[in-house]
Amino acid sequence: MAKSSTSVKNIFLRFSSIRKSKKKTFEINDTKIPLMPCTVSQITDYIQTDKLKEAYLNLLSMRLELQKELKAPPTNQVNKEADVNNLFVTLRNKMSVIVRNSSALPSCNKELLVYVAHIILEEEKRQGEPGAVPGWREAWRDAVRDGVRDALKKVHLDRREQNASWLAVHLGLLGKAVVEDLERVKTELLSSYPADFNVFETYVSCHHEAVGEHLKRLLVEVTELKDYHALLDFIIHRYPSDPRDKQRILIVEEDLLNNIKTSYSHCQMDDFKSALENIIITEKEVWTMKKSPDRTDDGFLTSKTYMSICQLIASYADNLEEIDENLRKSVVHFCLEELNSFHTRFEEEFLQHTRSLLTSDLLDCCLWVEYHISYINCFNSLKENMPFYRENFSAQVEQLEKDVDGLIQRLSQTLIKHFETDIKPYMDGMMTKKWLKTNGDFKEVTCRIENYRGLCKSMRAPSAQVFVNDVHYYVAREYVSQLMKKKYSCKKTKSEDAAVKLREQWNELKKLFEDMGSSLNWLYPLGDYLSDIIGMENERKIKDLLIPLVSNYPDISKKQLSAVLYFRDNGFSLEKHNVINQFTVLKRDAGNTNHDRSFFTDILS
Structure with a gap:
């Protein structure tokens, strides 16, 4: 091509x-033109047998006769004028056939073209004379065009x-x-x-x-x-x-080119819409057949969805790069905008077709989680490819990134909600008499965290970090919130046992979340502070433990501290009253100092 x-x-x-070639012609003057023209029949025969020179010279002779007769009294001038006109038109038509064939045939009689050219020039000189026929040059060009058409039709x-x-x-x-x-x-x-x-x-x-x-x-x-x-x-x-x-x-012509560009654009739009629909159909087959998601070479769960989309847009752009820049921009602009509606439709189909996995066995539940992670990774990868288009499509890319972030966040929150629902029954068993004697509920919690720890290793940054932090925060908040519910109060030495158990479990949770890569390091000291308060034998010394607690977690309320003290021992004492007073002073001195994080505020008490 x-x-x-x-x-x-x-x-x-x-x-x-x-x-340009030198002008070729045959001489025409009064001595060459016959004094008496041939008959109409003979001139017609000359024309039909390609004897252009003979035909034209005799036609000139007929025209001279006609011009002389026009100066004389009227006789049969009308008939002769009609004969002359008809013969010149016939000659012109014959010349058109010769020119047309010279374009369409591999070879032609070049000498005939010389006669054709000269006759045209001669007739152009005689325009306006009686008996002259117009349109010779136009007829020649039409014949050239028709000959070209004939050649291209083959x-x-x-x-x-x-x-x-x-x-x-x-x-x-x-x-x-x-x-x-x-x-x-x-x-x-x-x-x-x-x-x-x-x-x-x-x-x-x-x-x-x-x-x-x-x-x-x-x-x-x-x-x-x-x-x-x-x-x-x-x-x-x-x-x-x-x-x-x-x-x-x-x-x-510009209209034709624009028409093709418009048709191309419409076809491309339909093609992209169809491709996006096929992606959803393909993914439906994955969900229906309960196929495991693909993994990258470095172990991350993934879906080919983003690759298909990125490759498709890139192919559209590449195909038009050397064709038309404006058309290229128009096509990419449409693709970026169309992705927004695709994400909405994809999310709807995904939720609808995978909901049943949660009501099945454990393997299906794990597959449901893997699907979520694979699409979180997938759409993060799609987002990473968008800055390439930012220079020319900043508004579209900005909107697309916003929509993708929203989709990723919703997928992540769905996982978090599932995790929360899964462990809440076991969290509710904490800080009770049963909890003090057994570890069953806590083991169920750590088992589920372990499962998610493995799955989180299949999630790519930055979503993995956000997800781990969310899980860590929820577990810490739910664990501590059990102290606020006043479900149990320790007696005598039981408070020391409870403090030891709380510290051990908190440290186990700490190791799990450190291994998962949580960045919420500020949560780790809280377990020690609470354990120290619960296990402190001398109530007077509890006041000293309040300073680091209030300093690091200034949003803890009086009601929440009272709940911790109730868990330690629900009996009233003067020292407990003094501890509350000391806490009130510390909170007052701290005033309304802003803190960049909260914890106890999120605990319903």
């Missing part, structure tokens, strides 16, 4: 410097059902035919005409017109994106406009 395109362009450039064209590349193949042959036609104009036809016929320019113009008409007919048959692209590639790469010399360059 590229080679043919170069040939077309080069032939234009070579022909721009062609030296270019082979497969039916679409025969060959998927029917149009690309045809356009390649069409380009080759144009090159060969113009080469033949140079080598065989140019020398037969005088310079003022502008033969090469006329043939270029007629090829342009014929190709444009041909492309319009082809456009009606085009329905696929690849074929619209083939048309644009053919037009833009084979017929580049050159404002410096428009006469020597084939230029497809």
Whole structure:
């Protein structure tokens, strides 16, 4: 394709410097024109047998007779004038056939073209004379155009059902035919005409017109994106406009080019919508068949969804990069905007088709979690590819990133809610008499955290960090909130046992979340502070433990501290009263100092 395109362009450039041939003619003067013209029948025979010189000289003789008779009294002038006109029209038609065939046939009688050119020039000189017929040069150009049309109609064209590349193949042959036609104009036809016929320019113009008409007919048959692209590639790469010399360059009319671009754009829109719909259909099959998600080489769960989308948009952009920049931008703009509605539809379908996995066995529940993680990773990867388009589509990219962030957040929150629902029954068993004697509920909690620890290793940053922190925060908050519910109060030495158990379990949770990569380090000291308060044998010394607690967790309330003291021992004592008073002083001295994080505020008490 590229080679043919170069040939077309080069032939234009070579022909721009062609030296015009010397004028060839046959002499016409009064001594050469017969005194008595042949009969109408004989002149007609001359025309039909390509004897242009004889026919034309006799026609000139008939015209001279007619002109003499017009000066004399009227006789049969009307009939003779009709005969002259009809014969000249017949001659002109015959010359058109010769010119037309010279374009369409591999070889022709070049001497006839010499006669054709001279007759046209002679008749142009005689315009306005009695018996003169107009339109000779126009008829010649029409014949050139018709001959070019005939030649292009012979270019082979497969039916679409025969060959998927029917149009690309045809356009390649069409380009080759144009090159060969113009080469033949140079080598065989140019020398037969005088310079003022502008033969090469006329043939270029007629090829342009014929190709444009041909492309319009082809456009009606085009329905696929690849074929619209083939048309644009053919037009833009084979017929580049050159404002410096428009006469020597084939230029497809702007309306046709815009029509093809519009059709391409509409087809691309439909193609992209269809591709997005196919992605959802493909993913539905994954959910229905309960197929495990793919994994990357480094172990992250993933889906090919984002790759399909990114590759599709990139392919659209690449295909148009050397075709038309404005069309390229229009296509990418549409794709980026269409992704917003796709995400909404994808989320709806995903939630609808995977909900049943949660009501099945443990393996299905794990698969449900894996699906969520794979799509969190998938859409993070999609978002990472968007900055490439930010320069030209900042508004669309900004909106898309916002929508993707929202989708990722909702997927993550769905996982968090599932985790919360899963461990809440076991959390509710904490800080009770049973809890003090057994570890069953706590083991169930840590078992589920362990499961999520493995799954979190399959989640990519930055979502993995956010997710781990959310899980850590929820577990810490739920664990501590059990102290606030006053479900149990220790007696005598039981408070020391409870303090030891709380510290051990808190440290176990700490190790789990450290291993998971939680960045909420500020939560870790809290377990020690609470254990110290609960296990402190001397109530007077509890006041000293309040300073670091209030300093690091200033949102703890009087009611919440009272609940911790109740868990330690629900009996009233003066020292407990003094502890509360000391806490009140510390909170007052701290005032309304802003703190960059909260914890106890989120605990319902």
